[in-house]
Structures are given as C-alpha cells and as structure tokens.
Amino acid sequence: GALFIRSYERGERVHLAMVSRGYTGAMPVIDEATATRTQWAYAAALPALALAVCLLGWTL
Known part of the structure; x- marks a missing residue:
C-alpha cells in the first residue's frame, strides 16, 4: 500500500x-x-570520419 501511495x-x-x-x-x-x-553534410561528416579512421586503423 505504501509503495502505491509513493508512486501515485x-x-x-x-x-x-x-x-x-x-x-x-x-x-x-x-x-x-x-x-x-x-x-x-555536417551530420554525415562525423560518421564518415569515424569510418575512415576505423578503416585506416584496420589496414595499418
């Protein structure tokens, strides 16, 4: 009962x-x-940059 009263x-x-x-x-x-x-373009720039860094880190 007390829990119901507190929730209400x-x-x-x-x-x-x-x-x-x-x-x-x-x-x-x-x-x-x-x-x-x-x-x-601004919204897509950060994910594109993150993908480029990830791919560069994987290939190097």
Missing part, C-alpha cells in the same frame, strides 16, 4: 512539473522544419 504522489509531482513547463498533452509538430543539404 511521485506521478502527481512529475505531472505538475511538466504542466509548469508548458506540457499540454500533445507533442508539438513542426511541419516547416526540413534539413538542408549543408546540415545533412
């Missing part, structure tokens, strides 16, 4: 904290945000 009260505190930070019960949807080619 914690859930209430978490919910109140979320509401105080603007939670409305739905995820915000941003239709206009699309990644540009430059952003995709």
Whole structure:
C-alpha cells in the first residue's frame, strides 16, 4: 500500500512539473522544419570520419 501511495504522489509531482513547463498533452509538430543539404553534410561528416579512421586503423 505504501509503495502505491509513493508512486501515485511521485506521478502527481512529475505531472505538475511538466504542466509548469508548458506540457499540454500533445507533442508539438513542426511541419516547416526540413534539413538542408549543408546540415545533412555536417551530420554525415562525423560518421564518415569515424569510418575512415576505423578503416585506416584496420589496414595499418
């Protein structure tokens, strides 16, 4: 019984904290945000560099 009460009260505190930070019960949807080619290039640069280092380390 005590565990249930603690869990319920914690859930209430978490919910109140979320509401105080603007939670409305739905995820915000941003239709206009699309990644540009430059952003995709930056995002792909690190994995490509990591792959190159891995392949170089394996062959040397």
